[in-house]
Amino acid sequence: MKTLDDVDRKLIALLQDNARLSTVALAKAVTLSRSTVQERLQRLEAGGVIAQYTVRLGSGGDPLRAWLLLRYGEGFSCDDVVPLLVELTQVRLVHSVAGETDLMVLVETRTPGELADLREKVAAMKGVDDVTTIPVLRTALDRL
Structure with missing residues (x-):
């Protein structure tokens, strides 16, 4: 290409x-x-630059989005944690990153209570040492 x-x-x-x-x-x-x-x-x-054409839901179905910043437990890696995250339907995007955070996980839920439950489920996963939750207040630009 x-x-x-x-x-x-x-x-x-x-x-x-x-x-x-x-x-x-x-x-x-x-x-x-x-x-x-x-x-x-x-x-x-x-050339694989455009992989698919998709639908993004409008404001009538706006989900509550949040980033979960994960750190691995000692001896664990992306290969241990990502397969567990894939099983959660609320997980929309997972980035492996460098620095104090190991994974950035974008999640969508319907309610704050559902977000809290999801956060607890992720925090309890084998291989996850710490989770920081950052709710999205507004999306200023989204070209994903």
Whole structure:
């Protein structure tokens, strides 16, 4: 896959904001022909840059989001903890990071009580030494 140029990055940003944009609307936004944009999108898909088109729920179903910052117990690693997290349907994203935190886990629940229960479940997992909970108050930008 060749390096992404400014047009590729703009197409990706437009699709991240609204994956339902038509090829014609995308072409107009980047001032290229529809067929050129279609070829670029096919190249981005084939190269694995665009993996899927998805739906993001609107404010009618806004979940309560929070980041759980996890530290491993002595002798444990990502390979021990992540498979346990995968089993929890409220877990949306897991990042392995460097520093005092070992894993950043984005979770979504319906209520603060459900978040508290989930946090306790994660804190009790084998291999987890510490959990810090950071509720998301507002999302200023989300291009995931």
